[in-house]
Amino acid sequence: MPTPMIEVESVTKRFGANLALDHVDLEVTTGTVLGLLGPNGAGKTTLVRILTTLLHADEGVARVAGYDVVRDAVALRFMIGLAGQYAAVDELLTGRENLELVGLLYHLSKPERRRRASEVLERLTLTDAADRLVKTYSGGMRRRLDLGASLVGRPKVLILDEPTTGLDPATRIDLWQFIEALVADGTTLLLTTQYLEEADRLADRIVVIDHGRVIAEGTSNQLKNQLGGDLLEVTVASHDDLDRAAGLLTGLGAGLPTVDRSRRRVTTPAEGKAKTVIVAAERLDAAGIAIDDIALRRPSLDDVFLALTGHSAAEGVPDPAVDEEIVGAGRGQGSRP
Ligand SMILES: Nc1ncnc2c1ncn2[C@@H]1O[C@H](COP(=O)(O)OP(=O)(O)OP(=O)(O)O)[C@@H](O)[C@H]1O
Ligand SMILES: [Mg+2]
Secondary structure (H helix, E strand, C coil): CEEEEEEEEEEEEEEECEEEEEEEEEEEECCCEEEEEEECCCCCHHHHHHHHHCCCEEEEEEEEEEEECCCHHHHCCCCCEECCCCCCCCCCCCCHHHHHHEEEEECCCHHHHHHHHHHHHHCCCCCCHHHEEHHHHHHHHHHHHHHHHCCCCCCCEEECCCCCCCCCCCHHHHHHHHHHHHHHCEEEEEEEEHHHHHHHHHCCCEEEEEEEEEEEEECHHHHHHHHHCEEEEECCCHHHHHHHHHHHHHHCCCCEEEEECCCEEEEEEECCCCHHHHHHHHHHHCCCCEEEEEEECCHHHHHHHHHCCCCCCCCCCCCCCCCCCCCCCCEEEECCC
């Protein structure tokens, strides 16, 4: 049996009447990447804060690297790298100073702090900007520096809360490559994301949460297979035909069609490969509905999310302003106290 690096058993957290986490169970095997996928307000950050000892659960147990997140919190803070959802670097210091300061929190000697800061700057291609004040950095550079801060302590387990949210596509891909290199070196990673393609690309296993509850888990392929085969996608020539087309395409596979009005598209589960396309085309033709495009495709994680939650991953509920509730004084690596 491979040993779990992160174990979460029945963790529950309430904020007043709001049940942010509802008996969540999960495990991350050492050396693997778990993608915690969920829309706004799903409970991702709440779980991250519990795992990184910043917040206490109301019920349940969580262990990271064998340490209990409550009982062994002080020891654990030095074991985990955390990069939060919002960059936690100091604007009025340079990139290098920020990293050396994190080294100080680890009680590293001055030469060792210098060495590690340079190494991290190099890996994140920030060397050229290292001696500039962070307030002159772009959003992507801050994100990279924040991630870098979580690496100074060379943690075996890294927890990244939406590491690429708000980044442009090129920077996101850079960061993915960097994360992949860390994982290849043996780092265990828990990563939260709202981006299905990010979970698809980086995660060995995916846990989907919505409203504080685990609603699905498995590899990205297993989740896609839960949808039962391929999807038929038809783009009609005229908006006016959308609802009629959806009616005609019902029953080609298990499950109901969904209509995307902005794209003039009907998507429906389909059984039986090419034959389904012919049957669908014939039905639409017989009804006098002109089509622009018709194709079978494998479901994406986005389809899985839509099928599981009834809403797309992009349209989460906005977070209301919330009061911070922080347990303990200092944070571990990755951010400044
Ligand atoms: N300190 C707090 N006080 C009160 N309510 C909170 C607090 N932190 C989180 N919540 C609530 O708990 C729920 C889960 O929030 P959480 O921040 O964990 O979601 P999330 O999945 O990280 O969302 P996002 O993708 O927007 O970051 C939300 O309903 C949120 O409003
Ligand atoms: Mg969050």
